[in-house]
Amino acid sequence: xxxxxxxxxxxxxxxxxxxxxxxxxxxxxxxxxxxxxxxxxxxxxxxxxxxxxxxxxxxxxxxxxxxxxxxxxxxxxxxxxxxxxxxxxxxxxxxxxxxxxxxxxxxxxxxxxx
Amino acid sequence: xxxxxxxxxxxxxxxxxxxxxxxxxxxxxxxxxxxxxxxxxxxxxxxxxxxxxxxxxxxxxxxxxxxxxxxxxxxxxxxxxxxxxxxxxxxxxxxxxxxxxxxxxxxxx
Numbered sequence: 001x002x003x004x005x006x007x008x009x010x011x012x013x014x015x016x017x018x019x020x021x022x023x024x025x026x027x028x029x030x031x032x033x034x035x036x037x038x039x040x041x042x043x044x045x046x047x048x049x050x051x052x053x054x055x056x057x058x059x060x061x062x063x064x065x066x067x068x069x070x071x072x073x074x075x076x077x078x079x080x081x082x083x084x085x086x087x088x089x090x091x092x093x094x095x096x097x098x099x100x101x102x103x104x105x106x107x108x109x110x111x112x113x114x
Numbered sequence: 115x116x117x118x119x120x121x122x123x124x125x126x127x128x129x130x131x132x133x134x135x136x137x138x139x140x141x142x143x144x145x146x147x148x149x150x151x152x153x154x155x156x157x158x159x160x161x162x163x164x165x166x167x168x169x170x171x172x173x174x175x176x177x178x179x180x181x182x183x184x185x186x187x188x189x190x191x192x193x194x195x196x197x198x199x200x201x202x203x204x205x206x207x208x209x210x211x212x213x214x215x216x217x218x219x220x221x222x223x
Contacts, residue, residue: 040215041215042118042201042203042212042213042214042215042216043157043201043203043211043213044213045210045211048210058210090156090157097209098209099209100144100145100162100164100205100209102147102159102162103147103159103211104159105156105157105158106156107155107156108155108156
């Protein structure tokens, strides 16, 4: 693989269920990010990780958790999904952390919570 | 608060030139990015400005005025494949990107 992959591509989920969105990059980038994109709004940062073993909260972290056990993987978990979490979720990465650097995006996961 | 403003939608004709404006108010400034996003796809990087002035890259150019909190993306010789949303984003003092809602550009033959 080259770049960033996300799985699943799309998912319909019942409210209250637990769900993990997967993100893997093979570019050896240090920093990774999770965004959600909703119609009429800009991308909003959920959580980020500057390096393996560290994570931080973004603008809209409530209801979501992340882990960064290694450089390549950055899963996003919804512990108990709610309809307001219906969105398109993008994972992104950048080579460096805490400096101005281009972010590269995965193809996204379209999640519907009913 | 932090705010990025750009027009919601613009229409232009194939072969013409279009300018997409972006104004911003952020806590700190560490550069401004433009991304292109086709419907149903991921955003892809177009350009980056950190100093005032114009950056040219083929048919696309981006301009920045830090004192005015203003940028624009200029697209020349428009092609049908340029129909997409264009996202303006500013890197703030914490090195986090603050995103505008995007400008949907419609190209007509």
